[in-house]
Amino acid sequence: MLLTVDQVSKTYPGGRPVLQDASISLAQGESLSLTGESGSGKSTLLHLVAALDGFDAGQITFDGISYSTLDDGGRAALRRNRVALVFQQFNLIPSLTVAQNLAFHARLAGRHDPAWTTEIAGRLGLDGVLDHFPEQLSGGQQQRVAIGRAMSVRPKLLLADEPTGNLDEVAAKAVLDLMLDLVRVSGTALLLVTHSQSVAVRLDRQAHLAGGRVT
Structure with a gap:
């Protein structure tokens, strides 16, 4: 397994417990959706997998680490x-163009591949706005840039927290289609938090978080 979250x-x-003996696993190239009520700990679990926060008990192993x-x-x-994140807030850098935002993560990692970034931009339909700044884009376009920036580094694991939550139904379907296609092409594993059952069922496997436990 590429990722193992064990109890x-x-x-x-x-003293408020948010996760209790939560366990998930994810293989390379596999996609897993995580659903649950608001406040059930979905985003917390994603932050733990992203190594943005510590946990009290159990073990997380990623890529043998x-x-x-x-x-x-x-x-x-x-x-x-190795791990890339996509959040609802997009977190694009306002002073950088779309092209510069797309390359940002990969440049930080020292793995910028112009051909791959160009392919991503094309698949995301961003060819015509590469010289635009984030404030000039629609919400859907900004989300596509955020996804492209995360994928530009060719991560082994992509973490997405409600990536379609701010989009209308048509835009949400288009963004999810593109994300799943990019994951398939690159072999990246995907862990996606969503409140939408229609989004969840499109991934390879589904897990549900309730009472701090994953079922």
Whole structure:
């Protein structure tokens, strides 16, 4: 397995448990959706897999690396080189053009491939706006740029937190189609958090989070 989350627990300050013995696994090239009610811990679990936060018990192993062995630098290197994230907020850099935003993650990792970035831009329908800035784009276009930026580094794992949550039905379907196609072409594994059952069932496997546990 590329990713194994084994009986992970997480308690917020104040003693409120958010995850209790949560377990998931994900193979290379596989896609897994994670659903659950608001506040069930979906985003928390995604942040733990992204090594953005620590956990209280259990074990997370990615690509043969146990998170318990990583220091701050190791966690940052993991996100820079092997794990990419797409959030609802897009987090594009306003002072950079679309072309520069698409290449940003890959340049940080020292793995910028202009041909791959060009292919991504084409698949995402961004060819005509490469010289535009984020403020000149629609919400759907900004989301496509965020996905393209994450994929530009050819990550082993793509983490997506409600990537279609801010889009209308037509735009959401188009974005999901493109994301799944890019994952298929690159062999990247995908862990996608969503509240939408219609989105969830399009992935290879589905998991549900309730009461801090995954079923």
